[in-house]
Structure formats: C-alpha cells, structure tokens
Amino acid sequence: MIIPATGRVVRNGSGQDIVIERTFRAPIGDVWASIVDPERMNRWLGTWSGDAGAGKRVWFTMTAEEGTEPEE
Template sequence: MTEAAEPTGTLGEGPHGSELQLRRTFTESLETVWTAMTDSAQLEQWIGRWEGDPASGQVTFLMTAEGENAPPEECRILECSPPRSLIVETSVGPSTWHLRFELSHEGDITTLLFAQRIGEDPLGSIGPGWEYYLDRLAAVLGGRDAGEVVWDDYYPRLSEHYEQLS
C-alpha cells in the first residue's frame, strides 16, 4: 500500500470552458517530462501506449494500466506544441473527453497542468482516476515502479472531494 493519496484537483476555466485541473511538479527537465507524456514506450510505463502516426492527427490509445481487456480508444490530436502543450480528444465508451496538458519550467522545477473539460461523466470517478495516473507518472519519473501506486488508495476515498466540486 502507498502513502495515503490526497486530492489536488480544482475546477478552473481553460481555453475551451470549465475544466478539472490537476498540477504536479517535477525536478526533471521540461523535455524529460514531455517525453514521458508523449513517447509511446514511456507512456506505457505509467498509463498506456499509442499506435499509429501522430502526424495524421489521430492515433489509437491502449490503456495498459487498465488490464488486458481495456478497449482501444481513438485519440484525435487537436494541438501539439512540443515540448509545452498537447490537446487531444479521446472517445471513452460513449463519451468524448477533451484533455490537455501544459508544461512550464522555472529554476529546477517543471510544472505540469493536466486538465479535462467538464462533461457528463461524474467527477467522483474521473478525479481519483487522474490523481492515480499522475502519481504513477511521478513514480516513473522518480525512478520507481508505477505498480507501487495502488488504485485502492484513490477510489473511492477521493471521490467525495471531486463530487463536491461539481
């Protein structure tokens, strides 16, 4: 079991409307964090991998952290400005999720802003999910095994915080 997770997400206004926003800071370089979030082989260490040609504007995303039966998701790349920002839309079941991340760097710290536009899906499950995955990213960037981050430490324990945001 890992250290008890605390909710960090807030609601904010993004370029496309209301968003659930989560922030993380890292001592790794901007380029290292960018690569961990965009390179298929590095993504696979903490969340999943993509297949296809990103230059086409669309890839298939496979959630490897969800087990072997997770269905592939179509992911449209709406905006990509390496190594600073990425905006995508992904189909999750019947829903479409609008996701973005922005990276900034000051001194020795790289800051990640991860955001999901508010839609119909309940924040009580979305928020804990993103906390879990971003902590898995932090584990990998810190040289640890993402498997040390335990889902049961996030859901349903963090759900109430996110339900109260909406």
Template sequence: MNPRTEDANLEARRGTVTTEADGRRRLEFRRSWPDPIEDVWAALTEPDRLARWIGTYDGERRPGGSGTFTMTHEDEPVGEPMTVVECDPPRRLVVQWEQEQEGSGVWRVDLDLFAEGDRTVLRFVQVFAAGVDVTDHAMGWHWYLDKFDSEVSGRPVPGDWDSFAAEVGPAYGRAG
C-alpha cells in the same frame, strides 16, 4: 506515512473543478517533479513511455496530425481518432479525440509544462460542457496522472482501478 500526510498528498494530487463564465466545467490538475522539463516531456510523448502510463498513439506527431489513440489500460481498450491540435516541445501539447462513450463528444486536453523554481510542473486541463458531472472523469484522470507520475519519478505504479477508487473516491465525494 501517517494519515495526515497521506491526506495532504491526496489533496495535492486531486483535480480541481471550476465553472467558467459560460457554465462549462474546467478540470485542472497540477503535478510537479524535480526532473528536467525534457524528461517529463519524453514521458508524456515518447511511444514506449506513453504506453506504460496511458496507451498508444499511432499517427502523425505534429500540429494538425491525426492518428488513433488507444487507452490500453481501460477494461475494454478502443482505438479512437485523435488530432494533435498544438505541439510545442517541450512546453505544450494539445490533443482532441472523439469519445466512443455515448454523449461524451469530443475531448480536448491541454498539457502544459513549465519551470517553477527547481521543478517541472505539468498543468493538465480539460473543459466539459455546462452541467456535466466531471467527478468520474476527474477520478479517471487522477489515476492516469498517478501512473504518469510513476513513469517520471520511478515511484510505484498505482494499483488496479478498484483499489485506487477505494483510496481516492472519498476525496471526490464517492464511496470508498
């Protein structure tokens, strides 16, 4: 792949941050695949597939259900209480969980799947408090969504975090 194509591909995969009217910071990613919506949903929610790209969820899989979510690909995986806010298969999943990192509070992630032409699109949205620097969060979710992409598409899994950060960091204003 030539450098210009690589740059365009990275830009298409990168999250965008906007500021809401109330000052909160909105992080959004859009990814798409030629696969049926049911297959993308399965990669997002089935326990075996979920474990390959992000981690495990042990709990009730229904709106209002709660359990423990562990991001097993972190340096120090920690199980955190999670609640399924909305679940409308195969179109919408909204979850929230308390972050163990000091000051991170409750995280809510909205995941929507929809058809756009002959592709299934995933829209990932997380909203942060006003004034929060979301750059590191955006890079982290970018890495996980690249891992999700490999689960859906069969493309190679992104490398370790340090290699990934060196590749995408400059696009987020971080040294490579």
C-alpha cells in the same frame, strides 16, 4: 511516497477542463517526452488517443498505481 491527488474542474466556453498541477524533479525534456510520447506516458501514468493540440481533443485513461488493479 505517494503524492495526494489534487486537481480542479474549470468551466470553459464549451464545457469543462480538468486541471492537475505537479512539480517533478526531472529535466523538463524528460517530463515533456513522458507526456507527448504515448509509449512513455503509458509506462508512467496512462494512455491517451486522439489528435493532440490546442483546441483539439484527446481521450485519456489513467492506469492504476503500482500494486492496484485499474477500475472499469
């Protein structure tokens, strides 16, 4: 089952944020590890680089869903 894409752009004091909300049927520790561990996130959703933390920046690249090719 594919969950429809949802999200919104929220303006902030220095630009814009993309806000995506999801609910997962998994222990919170596993979900959090899949977000903050680059290797786990790559297997699940995509890659990120940068200096993660409040007020800092990361660059995020979403990979294609299973069976499709990523777009450039």
